[in-house]
Amino acid sequence: SLEGLDVFSHAWVLYAFNHNTDEGTSKQSNNKRGYTPKAKVAVPRLNGQLRGALATRTPHRPCALGLSVGTVESVSTDKAGRGVLVMGGLDCVDGTVVLDVKPYVPFVEALPSA
Incomplete structure (x- = not known):
């Protein structure tokens, strides 16, 4: 499910504040x-x-979900054939439960007037 993510420089990560x-x-x-x-x-x-x-x-929210954008450092597979995604610059801690990953698409998501 990570195939093709390596062509993006950044990705969104939706995660649970499970360490909060x-x-x-x-x-x-x-x-x-x-x-x-x-x-x-x-x-x-x-x-x-x-x-x-x-x-x-x-992190103290009615629904304990976080959203962060970070750099896609690498996409690979381990010896068991499972996908491995390494990202940088996220505002969550190692071991955080990741719920979803979506590519950051600048022409759709960048809002110059924001």
């Missing part, structure tokens, strides 16, 4: 997950001003 265990920043509730993320978080780049969680890149 800081439930101390969340308030307790009775939902299935056992906690509810705070609706607002302090943003370091805004000197701690509060913003809605969905307007930030905080």
Whole structure:
């Protein structure tokens, strides 16, 4: 399923915040997950001003999903024939659960006015 990804310089990675265990920043509730993320978080780049969680890149989100773009360093197969993707510049940690990978296509995704 990685065949052809090596022709792209960058790719999007959708991942789970599975290493985020800081439930101390969340308030307790009775939902299935056992906690509810705070609706607002302090943003370091805004000197701690509060913003809605969905307007930030905080890992403490209502749905613990992350999205990052990084460089495609290499695409290969291991001895068992499984695909191996090495990427750089992602804002997640080694061992993070990856849910999906999509090529970054500049003419579709680059928004100069953003």
